[in-house]
Amino acid sequence: MASKPRVRVPKTAKKGEIITIKSLISHTMETGRRKDRKTGELVPRKIINKFVCTFNGKQVFASDWHPAVSANPYMAFNYKAEESGEFEFIWTDDDGSTYSTKAKMTVN
């Protein structure tokens, strides 16, 4: 189960400033190798395999994830602020569903 995508983006930034963006989402990231304690059967793989960040609709950062990414995946990265606008963050699950959130930033 995945939920509660959370991001931390500065509300304002100076033009040319390199900001840090932090993202976090709740997800078990089942590797497909863990055995159920009761039944002894393998728990099927279910992970978030893709994370994308866009700014004003243009992709600025992306990441492909494999089962070796920890549960409740966290990702921190940088962005060079040039203009005001909106970030969108999209996580894609193995089952095709997506989780997303947005954040606005003003550049002055």
Place this chain on the structure above:
Amino acid sequence: MTEKTDKTMISRRMVLEVAGGGVIAALLAGSFAGPARADAALLAEAIKRAVGDSAMNEGRITLDLPEIAENGNTVPISVAIDSPMTDADHVKAVHVFAEKNPAADVASIYFTPSSGAAKASFRMRLGGTQNVVAVAEMSDGSLYTTKKLVKVTIGGCGG
């Protein structure tokens, strides 16, 4: 008579201890041999799948990982590549691999010139003590690599 009983009890206890030790040793040997662990060949294959088999250069990458990770389920990793991050000269991607996890792939991170800095931090799983390898792809097609050994106290790949 009592003396004799004592002796037999001690010897039985000793026998049990030795037998128990043997079982533990066998379990340890089993866990070290491990089933279907990615070896050097699988790591090389994963790297080839990600970036092809061009020549690799050393350096430019700073791989920040703990020397000893108590819990292999969440090992903090930070990877940074030295680059001006301009349209003409930037880091396109960095791929992270774990040498001895059941699968070598960990994550691929794609930067753009608007990233400003080629740096990313996340948390990864490590099934045991092993090298973590990073391979960076530059905008001119050149490849850089570095690796770091992490000692893991408790592995983190299910089970």
